[in-house]
Amino acid sequence: MTTTIQKKIWTLVSVVLLIMVMIWLTLTYYNQKTQKQSNDILQRYLQINEVTTASQQMITNLNNYLLVPTEKRKQEVEKSISTIKKVKRDVADLRNEENTFSVTNYIHLIDSLIETANRSIMFSNNHEIEDSTKEFNEANRISMYISEMTLTILDRELKTYNEFYRGIIKQSEELKNLGISLLLLITFVLLLVAYLFSLSITRPIYQLTKAANELSQGRFNKRIEVDSTDEIAFLAKTFDEMRININNLILEIQQKAQLEHELQQSKLLLRESQLRGLQSQINPHFLFNTLNTLSKKAYLDGAEETSDLLVSVAGILRYNLKRVDRSVTLFEEVIVLNQYIEIQKARFTDRLHFESDIDEDCLHFEIPSLTLQPIIENAVIHAIEPEEEGGSISFRIKKNGSCVIIEIEDSGKGMPREKIDQLLGGSILPNEGHFTGIGFQNVVKRLELYYGVNDLVTIYSEVGRGTKVVIQIPKTKVEENVDEASYC
Structure with a gap:
């Protein structure tokens, strides 16, 4: 009681x-x-x-x-x-x-x-x-x-x-001495009892004051505890409930602010992608029709290899004319990737060695548009182009439980840990974007925004030992019909 x-x-x-x-x-x-x-x-x-x-x-x-x-x-x-x-x-x-x-x-x-x-x-x-x-x-x-x-x-x-x-x-x-002794004893006992009694009141008040000072400095995670069984304990309990409510409110506000920030970033990324796409397009439909005309003429003149190369360039151009913010299947991404590799093989001939290992059961999974090509493009730029003897690129798609694992590995010079942290952490790097205007960091951010999950992309690299990029693709929203993707 x-x-x-x-x-x-x-x-x-x-x-x-x-x-x-x-x-x-x-x-x-x-x-x-x-x-x-x-x-x-x-x-x-x-x-x-x-x-x-x-x-x-x-x-x-x-x-x-x-x-x-x-x-x-x-x-x-x-x-x-x-x-x-x-x-x-x-x-x-x-x-x-x-x-x-x-x-x-x-x-x-x-x-x-x-x-x-x-x-x-x-x-x-x-x-x-x-x-x-x-x-x-x-x-x-x-x-x-x-x-x-x-x-x-x-x-x-x-x-x-x-x-x-x-x-x-x-x-x-x-009797007189006894009276004096009793008086002194009673005085001492009363002083001791008064001290303990006052301490039972002042100590909880001090603890409550200290807790209030902690709250005033914004520390809402520390629980308020008071050693008392009277009204001060009830006040401390009420105070602690207020702290919990305020802390929950702050967390809710922070989550909303984070969500709004991510939405704003998503809008900025889409606008940047569209702007860069518009800047890189000089009457794209005219150019697409012209490439088709040149391909047919080259075929009629017997230059079948040149005709195939023009067809690949036209296919990539048509794919890039689509909206960047829509999703596609892995099957569509692999087609465009093969067209891009055909163009690069025509450019580097024997200097480019490309190997692929694809599990066709995974090609129905959906992924944001223009996800794989920018990563392959970075591998070509950093691993093939600078080397006189060229290099190799391995591309693998495999299933791992409810996830799809995409691996892109090159034989380049690799990179230090600091640059890996910059790529995955969002720090600005020079010359990041090539060809499509969409860089590696843009791809990482769009994957996180699309699936609502962080840490989908992992980079394994050491200086002098090449680079390996691993992407984990969860079940898509369309398949699961849920608000958040299932994480691997």
Whole structure:
């Protein structure tokens, strides 16, 4: 169950209050216990001292009655006797193992005082003045003895409870030290609890602030994690969901921008191809008709080889007059390629050695127009033309699962890795385009745009060891009827 910050605060307050109440109850208990003991001892002293006061008051009232025996004074004497009897019962309750003998004698003195006072009153009522006076003097003597006895008992009580007094003083000192120690301990515990409590709130806030700073700097890939179980954790979770949504939105925008860029590049490539095609055409239909006329005349004059060469040139010209952005089959591309090779053989004679190995089951696969000829043309220009003894070109088409593999290999001088990376990476190279005006990089880009897959073209080459270009052709869109081509 989620613990909220409010619950944490209430828990801290409850713990503090509980500790304070426990300390207050403990101190109150010990204080009341000590106070009760002190009150009990003080009460003993008061009760013992009250005997002396009551006996002296009784002697005074008895003397007043004997001097002037009135009814009112007689009642005062009787009242004093009742008081001293009550005090005697209280003193009897103070008896313990240490003062049993003293208290017993003390009680007997009180009884003697009461009996002597009663006899003095009796003699006074019988008008026996001499006997009454004698008893009064005896009562007065007993009263004085009671006072001395009281002091003796009090002194003994003080000696008896001397250790107790010292224990109370020591206990009070220990209680004071205990209170100081508890206060320091509670202060330390509260500071520690307050620190941990504040840390449980400030640490998640710091983590959340750090995550917000990361987001402000555009780092949307780092997950937001907060060590908390309260409202801050919920805020962090919401914050992380916002980060994911923003990151997805950015990725979507980047993908759309990339797609728009590729579409724009495709349009530019098509426009460039069309422009170069138009620039290279000087009334192409007139030239095509003229080549056909020359071919027929050469055939009529018996120059069959010249006639075949003119037919090949006319075929290539007619093929190049088609729109560059349409697709053709491999069968059509191979026909044009053979026508191009016938022209180059007529040019280089024995210097050009061309070998082909074609799997006819692959010729129905579709491919962008003018894909193979520019690559063969580059092989002729870089591998045959510069060499005095010429060179060889191998052309192979084979099936590999659901793909068609096209390999074009020459015996030229090869190229360094830097140039391969430039060709495949799109860097501008001089003299890239020849004959059709469509260069190697144009072919690579059109293949990627047509199939929607990158890395369809691979170049294997080392300086001095020739060059091999491998093209992977996936299933065409027409065959699969899907938006993206199947990759090999």
